[in-house]
Amino acid sequence: MPIRPGDQIVHKAAWLYYTHGLRQDEVARRLEISRASVALYLRKARESGIVTIATSTRLFASDVLARRVEDVYGLETVWIVPDADNEGGDIPLLAASVFLSLARSGQKIGIAWGRTVYAIADAMAYADLQDVTVVQLCGNLGAPYSYRPDQCTMEIARRLNAKGLNFYAPLVLTSERLARDLRDEPVIREQLAGVEECDLALFSVGMVDEDAHVVKCGAMTAAEVETLRSQGAAGVIAGQMIDASGALLDCDYNRRVISADFGSICKIPTRLVVVQESAKLGPLKAALAGRFATHLVLTHSMAEQLIADSASAGATSL
Amino acid sequence: MPIRPGDQIVHKAAWLYYTHGLRQDEVARRLEISRASVALYLRKARESGIVTIATSTRLFASDVLARRVEDVYGLETVWIVPDADNEGGDIPLLAASVFLSLARSGQKIGIAWGRTVYAIADAMAYADLQDVTVVQLCGNLGAPYSYRPDQCTMEIARRLNAKGLNFYAPLVLTSERLARDLRDEPVIREQLAGVEECDLALFSVGMVDEDAHVVKCGAMTAAEVETLRSQGAAGVIAGQMIDASGALLDCDYNRRVISADFGSICKIPTRLVVVQESAKLGPLKAALAGRFATHLVLTHSMAEQLIADSASAGATSL
DNA sequence: GCGGATGTTTGACTTTTGTCATCGAGATTA
DNA sequence: TAATCTCGATGACAAAAGTCAAACATCCGC
Numbered sequence: 001m002p003i004r005p006g007d008q009i010v011h012k013a014a015w016l017y018y019t020h021g022l023r024q025d026e027v028a029r030r031l032e033i034s035r036a037s038v039a040l041y042l043r044k045a046r047e048s049g050i051v052t053i054a055t056s057t058r059l060f061a062s063d064v065l066a067r068r069v070e071d072v073y074g075l076e077t078v079w080i081v082p083d084a085d086n087e088g089g090d091i092p093l094l095a096a097s098v099f100l101s102l103a104r105s106g107q108k109i110g111i112a113w114g115r116t117v118y119a120i121a122d123a124m125a126y127a128d129l130q131d132v133t134v135v136q137l138c139g140n141l142g143a144p145y146s147y148r149p150d151q152c153t154m155e156i157a158r159r160l161n162a163k164g165l166n167f168y169a170p171l172v173l174t175s176e177r178l179a180r181d182l183r184d185e186p187v188i189r190e191q192l193a194g195v196e197e198c199d200l201a202l203f204s205v206g207m208v209d210e211d212a213h214v215v216k217c218g219a220m221t222a223a224e225v226e227t228l229r230s231q232g233a234a235g236v237i238a239g240q241m242i243d244a245s246g247a248l249l250d251c252d253y254n255r256r257v258i259s260a261d262f263g264s265i266c267k268i269p270t271r272l273v274v275v276q277e278s279a280k281l282g283p284l285k286a287a288l289a290g291r292f293a294t295h296l297v298l299t300h301s302m303a304e305q306l307i308a309d310s311a312s313a314g315a316t317s318l
Numbered sequence: 319m320p321i322r323p324g325d326q327i328v329h330k331a332a333w334l335y336y337t338h339g340l341r342q343d344e345v346a347r348r349l350e351i352s353r354a355s356v357a358l359y360l361r362k363a364r365e366s367g368i369v370t371i372a373t374s375t376r377l378f379a380s381d382v383l384a385r386r387v388e389d390v391y392g393l394e395t396v397w398i399v400p401d402a403d404n405e406g407g408d409i410p411l412l413a414a415s416v417f418l419s420l421a422r423s424g425q426k427i428g429i430a431w432g433r434t435v436y437a438i439a440d441a442m443a444y445a446d447l448q449d450v451t452v453v454q455l456c457g458n459l460g461a462p463y464s465y466r467p468d469q470c471t472m473e474i475a476r477r478l479n480a481k482g483l484n485f486y487a488p489l490v491l492t493s494e495r496l497a498r499d500l501r502d503e504p505v506i507r508e509q510l511a512g513v514e515e516c517d518l519a520l521f522s523v524g525m526v527d528e529d530a531h532v533v534k535c536g537a538m539t540a541a542e543v544e545t546l547r548s549q550g551a552a553g554v555i556a557g558q559m560i561d562a563s564g565a566l567l568d569c570d571y572n573r574r575v576i577s578a579d580f581g582s583i584c585k586i587p588t589r590l591v592v593v594q595e596s597a598k599l600g601p602l603k604a605a606l607a608g609r610f611a612t613h614l615v616l617t618h619s620m621a622e623q624l625i626a627d628s629a630s631a632g633a634t635s636l
Numbered sequence: 637g638c639g640g641a642t643g644t645t646t647g648a649c650t651t652t653t654g655t656c657a658t659c660g661a662g663a664t665t666a
Numbered sequence: 667t668a669a670t671c672t673c674g675a676t677g678a679c680a681a682a683a684g685t686c687a688a689a690c691a692t693c694c695g696c
Binding site for chain 2: 681683
């Protein structure tokens with residue numbers, strides 16, 4: 001819903017109602033329209049980001065546990081959602097709020113993809129930002145999902161009133177050689193090079209098992225994933241396999257992937273990682289070891305496990 | 319209204335209502351309190367900045383005239399209020415919105431004073447910021463007003479959930495010598511030196527006539543002001559007289575003032591100047607000539623005059 | 637342990653807001 | 667030109683939110 005010229009009246013209604021504090025009928029009288037129209041305009045104003053309503057996320061960051069996770073893993077800010085609330089989809093809601101509070105006009109923002117990222121996009125309020133560019137951090141997969149990478153990017157761009165920059169290359173190719181050639185294509189190379197100019201990135205981590213996206217999309221068989229796992233694959237970041245230390249796994253699969261390289265990603269100053277499922281503890285630890293995150297949103301129980309594990313491991317992750 | 323520990327429930331109510339989109343009765347049921355309490359908590363949440371509702375100020379910045387003022391006077395952004403609306407106090411409301419959109423957590427913010435600044439403070443919404451310090455840019459005057467410098471500072475600090483740093487020295491002293499000695503006092507010197515660390519400043523410009531604050535407060539007689547004017551005083555910035563070119567006027571009065579020096583003020587990267595009264599055209603032009611502003615809020619008619627004057631003067635102000 | 641002062645919470649009532657079927661102006665086609 | 671379509675605007679009704687006096691709890695000094 002782009003802001004068209006005729007929307008001046010929407011602006012005015014929003015201004016009078018939200019900033020001046022007039023009632024809808026007063027606004028209606030002032031603008032000489034019916035009150036019903038005022039109500040309609042106000043909804044448009046909220047949905048288009050002319051009016052933004054933000055709830056503080058302090059409550060979730062004020063947990064003592066959050067401070068400890070920040071200290072142990074060297075993160076800037078951690079937000080923790082009580083596990084009970086997570087059933088109600090609080091992780092995506094919180095992540096969306098946090099993301100919006102980190103985003104600024106004029107920025108370039110990188111988005112990866114996955115169920116979590118799409119859920120965040122879906123929960124995100126519309127924001128009043130200018131000159132924002134949203135770029136896709138990795139190649140695309142086929143269409144068995146409603147949350148394809150390009151859709152995540154586009155949906156978030158829409159919510160932020162931003163320009164979405166898609167990436168029309170497959171995530172995984174069948175041969176290493178083809179992947180290399182494609183990465184050398186100017187269009188693709190430029191987009192990949194542009195990743196390090198981002199100010200903010202949003203991504204989650206993936207599991208290495210038969211439920212992984214690459215398997216569901218048919219890019220890999222369950223057996224192949226199992227092999228990768230035995231080779232040390234501990235998680236997936238932007239479509240690429242990492243080992244338990246967070247380093248790019250040296251394997252055939254990774255060489256066939258078209259995605260932002262980890263060096264570029266880690267140059268992005270603010271990197272928000274969001275994890276919903278408790279099962280993703282292993283991948284998350286790998287990601288934290290690789291210092292992929294600067295900001296983190298997760299559940300209480302996962303945070304507890306992170307702390308417990310770091311204590312027993314002697315906090316080697318730092 | 320500081321956020322006390324018992325306000326967890328306020329946070330939760332705000333979260334469920336504004337972010338989850340539940341109705342008040344649903345929130346009441348979930349938190350096991352009455353709906354009336356929910357309504358009360360929600361108001362508290364809005365008033366304390368736990369929930370922030372911001373209206374886009376694009377409408378006022380989208381004026382073609384605004385672009386021209388920006389170009390001619392080398393300003394970053396200009397916002398223009400139709401003169402008709404200004405009767406309703408739109409200038410302070412808009413200025414407050416703009417100010418909030420420029421303010422960020424962690425910043426140090428400098429505030430001058432005057433009727434306009436106080437009106438802005440009064441119109442300002444409560445914001446959810448952290449680690450903000452609001453400092454007073456100039457010394458204090460006596461108490462005939464409700465808008466003493468320290469009150470402007472404190473009120474804005476309160477709205478921003480920030481720490482207010484007052485400046486307990488008089489604005490004008492009776493002797494140059496005493497002013498010099500006072501400025502050398504460590505407490506005062508430190509505060510003055512701190513001004514250049516500010517990220518954002520808010521001020522207006524003052525007139526040089528018998529209505530000037532210094533006259534009303536008895537720090538100067540109408541005749542003395544008239545003399546200053548004949549010596550070239552064209553406006554007042556943070557309690558100090560400037561000439562038409564925006565330079566500090568070389569006069570006895572200025573040497574008796576305790577206030578942030580212009581070098582420091584102009585080091586602040588974002589300087590929002592707000593002018594309400596059409597009569598202040600002269601002072602405003604002087605301030606713009608001195609490059610005191612980077613952002614400007616004013617009325618349509620004043621903007622027109624600025625453009626008209628710059629055309630006839632050959633835009634020497636740049 | 638008891639008045640009293642202060643600050644919260646609530647139920648009942650009023651006002652404000654959201655919604656939706658319907659209307660009607662202007663555009664489009666047969 | 668009449669018929670049809672589209673889309674924003676409206677009036678009337680239902681739902682939700684705001685308000686306030688009264689009840690209740692809590693703390694303090696005596």
